[in-house]
Amino acid sequence: MNALVLNIDGLSVQVVGRPATQRVVANVSFDVHQGETLCVVGESGSGKSVTALSIMGLLPRGNLASRGGRILVEDEDILTASENRLRALRATRMAMVFQEPMTALNPVEPVGKQIDEVLRVHRKFTRAERRETVLAMLDAVHLPNVRQIYDAYPHQLSGGQRQRIVISMALILQPKLLIADEPTTALDVTTQAQILALIRELQEKHNTAVMFITHDFGVVAEIADRIVVMHRGCVVEVGAREDILAHPREAYTRMLVSAVPSLIPRQRDAPGGEIVLDVVGLNKIYSEKRFLGSARMVAAVQEVDLTVRRSEIVGVVGESGSGKSTVARCIVRLIDPTSGAIHINGSDIAGATRRALRPLRQRFQIIFQDPYRSLNPRRRVGDSIIEGLVNFGMRRDQALTKAGALLRLVGLDPDAMPRYPHQFSGGQRQRICIARALALQPDLLVADEAVSALDVSVQAQVLALLQEIRDRTGIAVLFITHDLRVAAQICDTIVVMQKGRVVETGRAETLLTAPRQKYTRALIEAAPGRHWDFQNFRPLQPNGAGAIHNPTSRPLPAR
Amino acid sequence: MTGKVEEPLAPSAFGHLRRTLTSAPVLIALTILGIAILIALLAPFLGTGDPIAIHPGERLKRVSGAHWLGTDAFGRDVYSRVMYGARISLLVGLGAALASVTLGLFIGVIAGYFRMLDSIVMRVMDGIMAIPGILLAIALVTVSGASLMTVVVAITIPEIPRVVRLVRSVILTIRDEPYVEAAIALGTPSPALLLRHMVPNTVAPLMVQGTFVFASAMLTEAAMSFLGVGLPPEFPSWGNIMAEGRIYFQLLPGLILYAGLFLALTVLSVNVVGDAMRDALDPRMARKL
Numbered sequence A: 001m002n003a004l005v006l007n008i009d010g011l012s013v014q015v016v017g018r019p020a021t022q023r024v025v026a027n028v029s030f031d032v033h034q035g036e037t038l039c040v041v042g043e044s045g046s047g048k049s050v051t052a053l054s055i056m057g058l059l060p061r062g063n064l065a066s067r068g069g070r071i072l073v074e075d076e077d078i079l080t081a082s083e084n085r086l087r088a089l090r091a092t093r094m095a096m097v098f099q100e101p102m103t104a105l106n107p108v109e110p111v112g113k114q115i116d117e118v119l120r121v122h123r124k125f126t127r128a129e130r131r132e133t134v135l136a137m138l139d140a141v142h143l144p145n146v147r148q149i150y151d152a153y154p155h156q157l158s159g160g161q162r163q164r165i166v167i168s169m170a171l172i173l174q175p176k177l178l179i180a181d182e183p184t185t186a187l188d189v190t191t192q193a194q195i196l197a198l199i200r201e202l203q204e205k206h207n208t209a210v211m212f213i214t215h216d217f218g219v220v221a222e223i224a225d226r227i228v229v230m231h232r233g234c235v236v237e238v239g240a241r242e243d244i245l246a247h248p249r250e251a252y253t254r255m256l257v258s259a260v261p262s263l264i265p266r267q268r269d270a271p272g273g274e275i276v277l278d279v280v281g282l283n284k285i286y287s288e289k290r291f292l293g294s295a296r297m298v299a300a301v302q303e304v305d306l307t308v309r310r311s312e313i314v315g316v317v318g319e320s321g322s323g324k325s326t327v328a329r330c331i332v333r334l335i336d337p338t339s340g341a342i343h344i345n346g347s348d349i350a351g352a353t354r355r356a357l358r359p360l361r362q363r364f365q366i367i368f369q370d371p372y373r374s375l376n377p378r379r380r381v382g383d384s385i386i387e388g389l390v391n392f393g394m395r396r397d398q399a400l401t402k403a404g405a406l407l408r409l410v411g412l413d414p415d416a417m418p419r420y421p422h423q424f425s426g427g428q429r430q431r432i433c434i435a436r437a438l439a440l441q442p443d444l445l446v447a448d449e450a451v452s453a454l455d456v457s458v459q460a461q462v463l464a465l466l467q468e469i470r471d472r473t474g475i476a477v478l479f480i481t482h483d484l485r486v487a488a489q490i491c492d493t494i495v496v497m498q499k500g501r502v503v504e505t506g507r508a509e510t511l512l513t514a515p516r517q518k519y520t521r522a523l524i525e526a527a528p529g530r531h532w533d534f535q536n537f538r539p540l541q542p543n544g545a546g547a548i549h550n551p552t553s554r555p556l557p558a559r
Numbered sequence B: 001m002t003g004k005v006e007e008p009l010a011p012s013a014f015g016h017l018r019r020t021l022t023s024a025p026v027l028i029a030l031t032i033l034g035i036a037i038l039i040a041l042l043a044p045f046l047g048t049g050d051p052i053a054i055h056p057g058e059r060l061k062r063v064s065g066a067h068w069l070g071t072d073a074f075g076r077d078v079y080s081r082v083m084y085g086a087r088i089s090l091l092v093g094l095g096a097a098l099a100s101v102t103l104g105l106f107i108g109v110i111a112g113y114f115r116m117l118d119s120i121v122m123r124v125m126d127g128i129m130a131i132p133g134i135l136l137a138i139a140l141v142t143v144s145g146a147s148l149m150t151v152v153v154a155i156t157i158p159e160i161p162r163v164v165r166l167v168r169s170v171i172l173t174i175r176d177e178p179y180v181e182a183a184i185a186l187g188t189p190s191p192a193l194l195l196r197h198m199v200p201n202t203v204a205p206l207m208v209q210g211t212f213v214f215a216s217a218m219l220t221e222a223a224m225s226f227l228g229v230g231l232p233p234e235f236p237s238w239g240n241i242m243a244e245g246r247i248y249f250q251l252l253p254g255l256i257l258y259a260g261l262f263l264a265l266t267v268l269s270v271n272v273v274g275d276a277m278r279d280a281l282d283p284r285m286a287r288k289l
Helices: A048-056 A083-089 A111-122 A127-140 A146-150 A159-171 A189-206 A217-223 A241-246 A251-258 A324-331 A354-363 A381-391 A396-409 A426-438 A456-473 A484-490 A508-513 A518-526 B002-009 B013-021 B024-045 B078-113 B115-130 B133-144 B148-174 B178-185 B190-227 B238-248 B254-281 B283-288
Strands: A004-015 A023-033 A037-041 A064-066 A070-073 A094-097 A177-181 A209-214 A226-231 A234-240 A275-288 A296-309 A313-317 A339-344 A364-367 A444-448 A476-481 A493-498 A501-507
Touching (some): A037 A048, A037 A217, A159 A189, A189 A209, A209 A217, A226 A241, A226 A251, A251 A456, A275 A324, A313 A456, A313 A484, A324 A364, A354 A364, A364 B178, A381 A426, A426 A456, A426 B178, A493 A508, A493 A518, A501 A508, B013 B254, B024 B078, B115 B148, B148 B190
Parallel strands (some): A037 A209, A037 A226, A313 A493
Antiparallel strands (some): A004 A023, A004 A064, A004 A070, A275 A296, A493 A501
């Protein structure tokens, strides 16, 4: 086995001034070896990021403090090191890449200068040597036109390019340990695949130990050598990738892995109900008005056609900027479409005036991505749910009775009504939002990334709930998502969008197994962990869904 | 992830509020403010005489048993005038604060919510802001004649644009919140949408802004009276008292000093309380402590 780089032994972290029983991280032990990728997986609040910050010696002072345990990075204890020593160790021996590259970079300094600073602090190079080293590093992370990029500001680069800059900053001094905290979570799936490949390539070149924090089992299946599963600050299970994914010992791991939606679409009957939503030639063009001269036009959505039938779930998938959310918001008339028709139950709402639209609003409802911002924090849950009913003239006591029934429908207790949103978890709040949307008994429900902000186990529950509601009420659902796995899990029909246009439309199983368009194929190929069937704890057969060679994936050992 | 970590760290909102509002300077300021309000309410019962009764024989007397703070050039009792002056100053401050907050809220909501009116309303506000406040107030009083009402109006108008900007910015941030969009999707009519979901978010910043208007209105009133364009001279406002005492300053400095001291202490207290409220209501400050 390769040399030990990181050894954590009995690490505990707690909130300053709170009793030791409420630990954020409790008795965590694991190690990482040279050239190895260790994935730390867990849902939000599992303590994975706090563990990473402890290794960097970056725990927020006065808020969190380590209580006991050791963190040895190449036999040097981080917890007892002085502040000066820590400063010398960071970047040279261990380095970190964060989730959001835009906030990790200084927006008012050229990126080259920011990488240069690392060298200036830690190495006695001349100016020319430093510039040479930085340019070589930018080249190593496969950035084009490195001289131009050197002088570029973060906002001039794409998300993927920014993350490459952050990675080059972390790796320029060739640290022994790279900690990557959700480095691809904020990126599009195709960019994510490239960044994962890059990390792998650099790791092999320098034999770096990588500790990769993620919540995404797809990514884990792609890159992990070994896996640490964390839950509520404790290590649940440590093991080799195949052991954890195929033979999880602990019930929690089993639940977590099996909650990952499969990329293989389910066999479903073709939807045959009447058409609820029919969008024809929808356009949304933003024009930037200028004082003089012609306006600059940006087409967010161009000539989009789609139909949703009764009892059908239609998924709109695409990367950021593809216009999928704009379509959703046009359909519920939160924004006004530039042209085109939106027929709901036959009546065109695209051009309806505010007044004409109001009675029609009962027919279509929307749920949003962020459950923390979707409910007015100052209003009781019951009041939020009955808002629509009261708007359309129902008596308050009647509406409250109905709200109780709705809460039961979404799997919550009617006791929830007099409480405030902050007393609920993200998943519960999303259930409340669904109850609110269903209160008016709409024919169409638009779900705009409705499960994207949820942990995978909660996500599975909410998806199951949506399906159950569909089966029970026959509601038509337009499901906007960036996640092909979620789409494969829940959608009957999938619409792929790119740059404001519909690229491909088709039944879920045909589209995902035999995509006709190049872009659809690229999206499927980029989906991480598509060689693994998580729900059944086994690798997929090579002739399974979208079995195209994936360069970022390590070959799986034969079993 | 970070949100989850912070949750147990953030002290409860009320704990933070209590700590901010019970620090020593804030307690002192609240006490002073309380005394000022009591003086204003109870002015007739504090051993005062008629604040505007002229006694030609008693002109410019020093401090004595009969006149606790002496008399002014017309033989009026300075102590009585200063006590009654608290009424005028606090009334002007409160009136201007309430009026500018109410009008500012109304105009700000219109500018923030009805986008078509936004640029027109805001250009008018820019216009008002371009004129120095005291100059505008003087002009208004000169045109419409000096009375308590016109002085309050004249002080209120230059304060409105700041309140409008504040309210508009709050409305603009809130209107994109998903819960507001959800309410729109539920068919909530505009007035209910504003009252239920948007206006409650303006209350905290308006309370803070209101205290600052309160303090600056008292100062503006004093400045206007001192310049002779404020309340008519028979009103015993602190500004008038100081204006009339100016020429006798070398003879009887108390004529200016007593009223000035009350004014300074009251304004300072209001500002301290306003700052404390801003800190208490700002969640970002809560994190730091």
